[in-house]
Amino acid sequence: MPALQNIPLASFPAEEASLIRSAVAGDPQAARQIIKIHNQRLYRLVRAVVRNNADAEDVLQEAYLKAFASLEGFQGQASLSTWLSRIALNTALMRLRGQKRLKRVSPARCLTEAAVIPFPLTSSTADPERVMAQRQLLHLVEEATDALPEAFRLVFVARVIEGLSVEETAALLDLPAATVKTRLHRARKLIRSRLEAQIGPVLMDAFPFAGVRCDRLTEAVITKLGLEK
Structure with a gap:
């Protein structure tokens, strides 16, 4: 267990710093809240790289696993959002490079047609x-x-x-x-x-x-x- 008080988050908003420390301590609610706060932005950034909904979800899960595994070493030199975004983008780019290598090996492989990004629309009662x-x-x-x-x-x-x-x-x-x-x-x-x-x-x-x-x-x-x- 890391020394939570030594995580350099003094410049962070108190609520976010507390959330990070709680997540590092293994609090599932804190981890869940961090994911929900950043889900849409990270999904859209990842989706911009892989251009496939299913792949984007897989990449995002992988990115979160990497992030939470490294969270106790988070130095606070950038915002948590920027730090998570960089991890997500790097993970997506690695996936894309892997797909390109696979495509070169199997040129006949049929890639799944990219689906649309789910944007919020009007309520179900709309015309x-x-x-x-x-x-x-x-x-x-x-x-x-x-x-x-x-x-x-x-x-x-x-x-x-x-x-x-x-x-x-x-x-x-x-x-x-x-x-x-x-x-x-x-x-x-x-x-x-x-x-x-x-x-x-x-x-x-x-x-x-x-x-x-x-x-x-x-x-x-x-x-x-x-x-x-």
Whole structure:
């Protein structure tokens, strides 16, 4: 058992420092809370590398196992979020390199088609036509993101999807800030071009007024006209 009081977390918020110490001491609730706090960001970053939902979940589990095994040696030189993100990215990149080696050995291997990143949508009571339109649009964005070259994709996910600052993204990916800005600009340009080529068919279904909403308005008018049977 490490000397918990010696873990250098003085500069951390008290709540986070306490959480880390409790996790190091083997408290399952503390470990569970750390995972839940960071799950979405780490998943999206890992998913940006491996571009496959099943692989992303496997990589994320592996990354957490590595992180908790090393947590007692965490020096606090970066935030816990940045530290975990680096472990997750390194684990994902190792998985990707392994997949590329396997693909060279077995060129006929059929890779699973990448699925979409689960973005939060409206509640289950929302109009189904609108939910479908949202899903179509999000799917196009996800496809366009997946199609980016890896260097641009990582920057785009970190900056746009996760909302990290230029400085945070630069620290996470070990890049100069100027490089982050350049790659983000090029990523946005590539995504914009891809979406402009594909968005037309989706826009045909924009502002849907069918299904539940259509039925509700129709019946309201019928009622006001005194035509209901």
